Amino acid sequence: MEYNAKDYGEVDSWATTLLLYNSALKEVGTKLEILNDEFQHIHQYNPIEHIKSRIKTPESIVRKLKKRGYESTLDNMIKYVNDIAGIRIICSFTSDIYRIAEMLRNQSDIKVISIKDYIKAPKESGYKSYHMLVSVPIYLSDSVVDTKVEIQIRTVAMDFWASLEHKMNYKFERNAPEHIVTELYECAMMVSELDAKMLSLNEEIQQTVATEKENSQTT
Numbered sequence: 001m002e003y004n005a006k007d008y009g010e011v012d013s014w015a016t017t018l019l020l021y022n023s024a025l026k027e028v029g030t031k032l033e034i035l036n037d038e039f040q041h042i043h044q045y046n047p048i049e050h051i052k053s054r055i056k057t058p059e060s061i062v063r064k065l066k067k068r069g070y071e072s073t074l075d076n077m078i079k080y081v082n083d084i085a086g087i088r089i090i091c092s093f094t095s096d097i098y099r100i101a102e103m104l105r106n107q108s109d110i111k112v113i114s115i116k117d118y119i120k121a122p123k124e125s126g127y128k129s130y131h132m133l134v135s136v137p138i139y140l141s142d143s144v145v146d147t148k149v150e151i152q153i154r155t156v157a158m159d160f161w162a163s164l165e166h167k168m169n170y171k172f173e174r175n176a177p178e179h180i181v182t183e184l185y186e187c188a189m190m191v192s193e194l195d196a197k198m199l200s201l202n203e204e205i206q207q208t209v210a211t212e213k214e215n216s217q218t219t
């Protein structure tokens with residue numbers, strides 16, 4: 001069967017849009033599960049601790065459009081709101097983040113639209129996370145639609161920090177007391193130190209295990 005490449009412009013209703021975004025979340029979710037299973041099979045280790053996915057609420061979509069000066073139309077939602085379908089991947093170690101990003105990049109049907117590496121360049125607040133905006137082809141009965149998914153990859157510690165910061169922004173609507181902002185920034189520095197320490201300890205443990213295995217094979 002031949003598929004026509006359908007443009008977003010031809011998507012005519014919120015229900016169809018939701019169907020596409022939900023399908024895109026399923027596609028990327030399955031890809032991630034397979035990658036994690038394969039990694040476990042080869043290296044006896046899971047790079048992914050857990051995965052959360054969500055469709056952005058209509059209120060949040062409208063708020064984002066309004067903030068950027070766009071009217072709340074379906075076209076504008078599809079064009080200007082990149083994180084309607086969002087997947088968050090939580091890992092143990094910073095090295096896992098880049099490993100997962102690379103594995104996703106290598107999939108020929110995934111198109112990487114943009115990357116925001118807030119780990120190499122954290123936000124002023126201290127926010128750290130690796131964001132990939134990708135599109136995946138969704139095969140419908142008579143057409144195929146490239147659909148955007150925002151993938152956020154971060155460590156457990158980064159996620160812990162981001163959840164609290166998100167709560168603070170929500171509670172104080174970006175007018176949080178100065179001492180809370182400062183202390184949260186200090187926590188972000190601790191998170192970075194903790195992630196670096198955990199990574200180096202893990203590498204030392206892996207190295208010790210590998211050496212012991214080598215020694216037991218030669219004796």
Ligand code: 0O2
Pocket residue numbers: 056060064080081082083116123125127131152162163165166
């Ligand atoms: P919510 O409520 O989580 O949905 P773009 O999507 O590229 O057009 P944007 O939104 O600036 O522009 O992109 P970016 O920086 O990649 O941020 C997308 C999402 O990342 C945000 O969605 C948040 O979920 C998260 N994020 C980004 N910066 C921060 C931050 O400083 N702190 C926290 N806690 N999360 C952040 P929304 O729509 O802002 O919010």
